[in-house]
Amino acid sequence: MEVVIVPDAAAGGELIAEAMAALLRRKPDALLGVATGSTPLPIYEALATKVRSAAVDASRARICQLDEYVGLPYGHPESYRSVVLREVVEPLGLSESSFMGPDGTTDDVAAACVAYDRALAEAGGVDLQLLGIGTDGHIGFNEPCSSLASRTRIKTLTEQTRQDNARFFDSPDEVPHHVITQGIGTILEARHLVLLATGASKAEAVALAVEGPLSALVPASALQLHPHATVVVDEAAASRLK
Ligand code: F6R
Numbered sequence: 001m002e003v004v005i006v007p008d009a010a011a012g013g014e015l016i017a018e019a020m021a022a023l024l025r026r027k028p029d030a031l032l033g034v035a036t037g038s039t040p041l042p043i044y045e046a047l048a049t050k051v052r053s054a055a056v057d058a059s060r061a062r063i064c065q066l067d068e069y070v071g072l073p074y075g076h077p078e079s080y081r082s083v084v085l086r087e088v089v090e091p092l093g094l095s096e097s098s099f100m101g102p103d104g105t106t107d108d109v110a111a112a113c114v115a116y117d118r119a120l121a122e123a124g125g126v127d128l129q130l131l132g133i134g135t136d137g138h139i140g141f142n143e144p145c146s147s148l149a150s151r152t153r154i155k156t157l158t159e160q161t162r163q164d165n166a167r168f169f170d171s172p173d174e175v176p177h178h179v180i181t182q183g184i185g186t187i188l189e190a191r192h193l194v195l196l197a198t199g200a201s202k203a204e205a206v207a208l209a210v211e212g213p214l215s216a217l218v219p220a221s222a223l224q225l226h227p228h229a230t231v232v233v234d235e236a237a238a239s240r241l242k
Helices: 009-026 041-052 080-089 109-122 159-168 200-211 219-225
Strands: 002-006 031-034 062-065 067-069 128-131 153-156 178-181 192-197 229-234
Touching (some): 002 009, 009 128, 009 192, 109 153, 109 178, 192 219, 219 229
Parallel strands (some): 031 062
């Protein structure tokens, strides 16, 4: 695992956007796995800037989701489908046809999970998967004690994660209790994992993930198993590293 310490979130965003741009220059139809939440926004802004300035052509890029809330209606502004379309797909000038994600609106969630793992494999696998990290060490929505071999499936959010995400909703009660998330085993199949963590609130989780033992109690520690994992942290998020 490679750990890169950058001065701030903007520098992390620029560094990772450049890695994504380099990938797209090598492989124009790369499948990019994206995360939601606040942390990756500087990456998406920096990548969109590169596309607008013609520093990279992203017109053949393909985008896939890491996770999705269960039960939000189609088109809900905080469904991760809507968020990824708004924050990634549209700014990159892509159309919905270049985008795939799990169906959080279905009655048959189990079938949607199996279908999504199959769709990822049929698309040739994820070339670069962006990850954030929860304050409890989750990646995707694999909360502590998730199996390190898990596949895409439904998970129950912890109250901590629901509180962390309440800022995106009008009231904390509106945060769904369930999500579909790529499993840790699914995530580990991506060819390159890139985790960005910024801010002091992530420092403990980063230290446990990077320097602690491999443990299902800290799902992000699974990155230690991956042959090509890059962890980009700002100085605040790096503050508990030895
Ligand atoms: C969201 C996701 C989550 C977030 C994590 C950090 O798609 O996969 O694991 O990355 O909850 O969220 P922020 O960046 O908002 O602190």
